[in-house]
Amino acid sequence: MAILSQTEAQDILKKVISFSTADECDATLNGSLEGNVRSARNSISTAGAVDNVSLAVTSYFGKRSGTATCNQFDEATLRRCVQRAEEIARLAPESPEYMPLLGPQTYLSSPQSFAASTAGITPDYRASQMAASMQYCDQKKLSSAGFLNDQAGFVAKRNSKGLEAYQRTTNLDFSITVRTLDGMGSGYAATDFTDIKNFDAARLTAVAASKASSSVGAKAIEPGKYTVILEPNALVSGSDASLLGALMRSFDARSADEGRSFLSKKGGGNRKGEKLFDERVTIYSDPTNAEVPDLTFSGDGRPQQRTTWIEKGVVKNLYASRYWAEKTGVPSLPGPGGFIMEGGTQSTADLIKGTAKGILVTRLWYIRPVDPQTLLFTGLTRDGTFYIENGAIKFPVKNFRFNESPIIMLNNLEAIGRPVRLAGNLVPPLKIRDFTFTSLSDAV
């Protein structure tokens, strides 16, 4: 029963709200059908499927609130769930940051967030895509490890003030690491889709395989400051922390106002309105974008709309909780799901052609914060690092550890390529000068 229609979902939620005796009641239904297959050494290692729908009810008495959930939807269970939420609320301490529930909202329409093709994925489809990927590596005498995960889901919300929301989503993520049999070369590729019509695991595997073969025989070059071309997998990730992901998650108004963010201003306040990045940097979010459609409402029911976070290098907006927005008198903007970085028309290959000396970075890995004051992060290159000279790749190089801040990085911008979808974002490859590599790694 995972994917309920709008009518089915709202019928359940109406019933829930009708059982409420609290001052306010908020109910959310979440459902998903998820499947995965995993491979290693050119063989399927595990496969699984999960089907789940759950209801969360939050009841309010004054400034006290309580939440309970259930995953059965008969009338008696729904009634018990509401009663339990109310019992917890009565016992809870008053919250000084309580905000009354939102009334009816108007949401944008983003029907392309759901694709029937993705929702219809079968175990055979998963197995055949993975088999094609493994077969490619068998033929090339390479070893692969991959993961394919797909999900179809819905979210429905309703509250006692009349707010009503519903949206369906689908997603497929595929990533593949290909290694040479002697372990001296490694390549990686990843992709994600809302609609799987263009998904081809073998085609993506070929990209990773090419990187694996061409990264054999890496030479050690001195760490230091280099011009780099960071491919999208070096900027965002669906499975690890990332430099641009970390930057976008740090646009919280409260942390900035409290003095504990790189967006805090000396003496108090925040740096909204200041130019902190190269003027070619523009980053926004838009849940209706056809390439990266997203939910048009946030978890607390606020509308998600097109929002510009950085425009021509200037910090345009910070996100804030409803409480903090009201307290400080700023717009109440929820944090974005994915984000879109504007770019140009050049491909990664074009960026390489325009580079006299530099390093092509396929992927960055194990990225961890070092200093929140400057948003300094450390991490390593992985799965294909190459030296560029006179507009062409000359040879593979050993992996580096970096210590760099995305703020400094986006001030040292040389060129921006054409954005591509990755991990629910649209991200261009970036050419950056003076990127700081601090040591070498023997890892392949």
Next chain:
Amino acid sequence: MGGTLVDPARLLEPGLDVAQKKRLADVALNAAKSAGASYADVRIGRYLNQSIFTREKQVQNIASGESFGAGVRVIASGSWGFAATNNVSEAGLAQAARLAVAMAKANAKTQKEPVNLAAQQGYGQVSWKTPIKQNAFEVPVAQKAELLLAANAAALANGANFVNSSLFQINEQKYFASTDGSYIDQDVHRIWPTFSVTAIDRASGKFKTRDALSSPMGLGYEYLSPQAADKVAGPSGTGLVGYRNSYDILEDAALAARQAKAKLTATSVLAGKYDLVLDPNHLGLTIHESIGHPLELDRVLGYEANYAGTSFATLEWRKKNIPYGSKNVTIVADKLQPGSLGAVGYDDEGVKTKEWTLIDQGKLVDYEKIRDQAHIVGQKESDGCCYADSWGAVQFQRMPNVSLRPGTAKLSVDDLISKVDKGIYIAGRGSYSIDQQRYNFQFGGQVFYAIEKGKIAGMLDDVAYQANTQEFWNSCAAVCDQSDYRLFGSFFDGKGQPSQVSAVSHGSATSRFNAVNVINTGRKLG
């Protein structure tokens, strides 16, 4: 954490009794065998958790979760299959078993070699329980929240501008049965109190944090009743206290606030080579990342290549007899240490737990392995370190407790520091990053002190050290004795796809590492 949010009182309600679970387990095992499985196991699990979050003077959130269901794993046609359901009935379990067999048969079509499972004796009906003194779930939520708020008050009274504190509690009630003839009922408890204190200098715009020096533990609420006997004095001149089997959160919060403030004016480190003196509360994570992970046999063999990575410590590398560390480095794996996060009676594939040596006086002698891996290294039995983080996740090889043996000669922290001419003392878990084959790592910490001519000489900031795993462990020059030995741990260690968490402890005594490369992490923004 996860699970369905429930009323805290529900966490104390009994689950299914053992007889019910045995009956259901037999249904699953019989259904699997009837469908063609050559081996089957079933885990019926009730996973409870509660998290309490506070900041300054208010409780932000209290979440109590329950997750109940069953996972059936089978071998059919030589391949693994797995299916899970939250429909814990005879029909639900039989259906999951049949689905698992169908998946195994589908996977067999691309399988290169059949699964080779180490033989395992059945134990019959047995049970095990974490030896806790006070079940944290039985302590009223208000009492626990009050303790966190008292810690916040202690931090604020000592100069903190902000403080966030939290308490995580886990109870796994898991029942395992297999076609080997085991029916194992276990009740596992874990707890982790922690906080982060922030001090701000508005005029300069600088801010610094200091996190708790607690450890996540396999203990009950008794961990939060501080006992004098569990306190270990840190180096003279630091005011630091190490905590063994109980933790004084009020004392640590007050010290954290003073240290966060002191960090605002601490000397920025001069990059270069230093002898490092590492507290167990810091060294635990270095052990975790540079020894615990590279010796996981599934990583070594390439099964984690697409996510966590592989390992430099391959079977071929081991044959070369290259020293992993100095003679001072003996590393032991176990699933037994009382109070540790890894301690259980039996692992999640029905193997009784044990202790074994990974590195003996610097020499790599063994790996961490489970039943389908033992044959790869010519062994006949599993090490008992198979784990799944829920009933809905398939069990696989996870890190056991991995600990550095304390030195056998009497050596206190102050004695150790007295012999260091130019060094840095580091306590607490900070930033940590290591490459996908576990060669190159960079670690920070919570507090750093300069050591000059055998004495603590003042606080430092902007410290991180970069090293190569082998060079680092070969530079281990001294390890303090048993009196300084303490457990550190990782509560949410991630691995696998879909990702699963596990909890694991690392014991050590304060240790010295010579001539390690230290970098300055300070930067200036325009």
